[in-house]
Amino acid sequence: MEALAARILARHSETVRVKKAHVATMRLARIMESTLALANRVGFHSMSLRDLSTESGLSMGALYAYFDSKETLLLMILGTVSEVVEEALGEPPADLPPPERLRWLLAGHVALTEAMLPWFTFAYMQAKSFPREARDMAVASEQRTEGLIAAILADGNATGDFRVADVEMAAALIKPMLQDWYVKRSKYRRRKVSAAAFTDALMGFAMAALGARASVPA
Amino acid sequence: MEALAARILARHSETVRVKKAHVATMRLARIMESTLALANRVGFHSMSLRDLSTESGLSMGALYAYFDSKETLLLMILGTVSEVVEEALGEPPADLPPPERLRWLLAGHVALTEAMLPWFTFAYMQAKSFPREARDMAVASEQRTEGLIAAILADGNATGDFRVADVEMAAALIKPMLQDWYVKRSKYRRRKVSAAAFTDALMGFAMAALGARASVPA
DNA sequence: ATTTTTCGAGCGAGCGCTCGCTTTATAGAC
DNA sequence: GTCTATAAAGCGAGCGCTCGCTCGAAAAAT
Structure with missing residues (x-):
């Protein structure tokens, strides 16, 4: 902190x-x-x-x-969140094959949102109904995450690891699942789902949906 | 209206x-x-x-x-949304095989949220930070939707149409994708994704992830 | 003529934010 | 060590304003 x-x-x-x-x-x-x-x-x-x-x-x-001003206080928090996301997840290790790189990204995102849960719930829930600058910042950060997913999917298509018809659409569908971990955190807490279990389930779900040839070991 | x-x-x-x-x-x-x-x-x-x-x-x-009171105004809207959802989607046609019943539910949800977009965005975005009664109503309505999905998945497991290890987890992952259609409506509008195209993509994504034996015709 | 509906100035409470003042920390002189 | 001058940090009543909500009177409908 x-x-x-x-x-x-x-x-x-x-x-x-x-x-x-x-x-x-x-x-x-x-x-x-x-x-x-x-x-x-x-x-x-x-x-x-x-x-x-x-x-x-x-x-x-x-x-x-x-x-x-109160708005500056808001921007302090939103700025920190997007800065931390970019630093932690902005450069996926290019040497990993796409399926493992996808796991790296998903697991990293889950771990990060777990460690900074109140920050992320704040950014997600509050940013919508606030001044231009704040909302733009939140939207940009979300698009960035989606772009990171899409890039990995495109790579996986090229290597033959994935068979994805529409890379952008697939990324658009994976991101809300990923966000669900912190947006609906209480749901998973109630059902006693651990971060590792969620990551595994999400990864398995995504890999099957992406037409991956084989599953990736944890 | x-x-x-x-x-x-x-x-x-x-x-x-x-x-x-x-x-x-x-x-x-x-x-x-x-x-x-x-x-x-x-x-x-x-x-x-x-x-x-x-x-x-x-x-x-x-x-x-x-x-x-202003709160009653809030409850009027939230109540209408959950009432309409229950009426339109509360009783999936039991005679359809699970894959087609899933498509019925997903397509119906997409159509409903499309027809009443401002109502759903309101319910999703505003309900969080408001009085107990309002929040409970929103949470209950969301759990109801997730339960409807889970019930279909369980049926599909029984008939052999699906091969889902954890029905609740799979439903928990499908629901946020479904909600993304209205929560991030502007994103799909910008990318010129139609309701039908979204439903197809979501259905294809889900079917593959659920280990369905064959795809279901639209 | 009487009921039904609409009107909008006004109430007290609470808002974000300011500013004159007090308290606390620091540093050089002895 | 003690005293003192100066800077740094904290304080909270109060400003102008907007909020949700009310109510007696006007207007419209029957």
Whole structure:
């Protein structure tokens, strides 16, 4: 969490008015934690900054030393999510054959959303009904993920590992399944499905649908 | 739209204070139209009743003759959606073999969400961050859909049409693909994917993943 | 003439955000 | 170590404004 706060501080150094980095990082971490908890409970829009003040233990004035508007607070979170996704999944290992590269991507996405669950649920749920910039950022990040899937499918068609008629459509169908892991997290928790079990099921489902010649070992 | 308004009137006859049915139906239809348009643009919570007053052409006071609170307005929409889903898809034709019954369900769901797109996007996007009753209603409706899929898969396993290891998991993966049609409607519109094309792609994808012995004709 | 429907100014509450002030941390002089 | 000057960080009442909602009166329908 503090590592993520440090990233935010680096990216928004101009709007954060607190000068000592270690203080700013610690407080930002607490602000993010409180914001995610509150916003995922009642929605970002319904979360008042007085609520956030109470939850985080900082005064109204102190909060505004870390962001200059509620929208900036929103962009801090969305920016962090898309940045982390790009870093963790943006360059699939080209040396792996497509089926294993697909598993790498799916497993990585599941692991990442598991580790940063409140961040991803926030980005998915809140971004829709908010200002242009915020929504564009969320849409771009989703398209990026879909593009990563499509690229692997196209490669797999070329190598003969997959037999996919419409690469874009297949990627468009795989992505919502992948997202379901964090969008409907409580459903899988209730059914006691582990991250590994979900990844295996999704991978098996996708491989069969993609006309893969043989299944890939876990 | 007026047919849907008539249903709402029947279900909320106690809160609607306007007595003449034809007046109430017409106004309710306009209120629903305006609400869906506004809420899908800026979010239900951000939509003020003054906005709704302007958009619908009714005064603040007139609006409150049709619902007693903003939350009731929300429940009117969510209730209509789950009611319509249950009526249209609640009883799959038992005489069809499982693969064709699956196609019936998927095609029906796509057609229904296509015909009532703003209603479904509203239910999906807004319900999350709202009062208990509203959220429970949305969750129950989604579980119902997933249950309908699972029942068909189980039947297909019994007849030998499908070879599905985990029926619940397979249904859990198919549903988000199905929902993607209306949740990400603009994506498919941009790519010029028709409802029929989407249904075919989804059906083909699912059948392959379910280990079906042969494909089903459209 | 009476009921039915619509109207919109107005209410109190709560919103995002500001700003004059207090408290806390830091650093040089002795 | 102690004192003190200065900067850094935090505070919270209060601003202007919009919100959901009400209600007495006007308008329309019967």
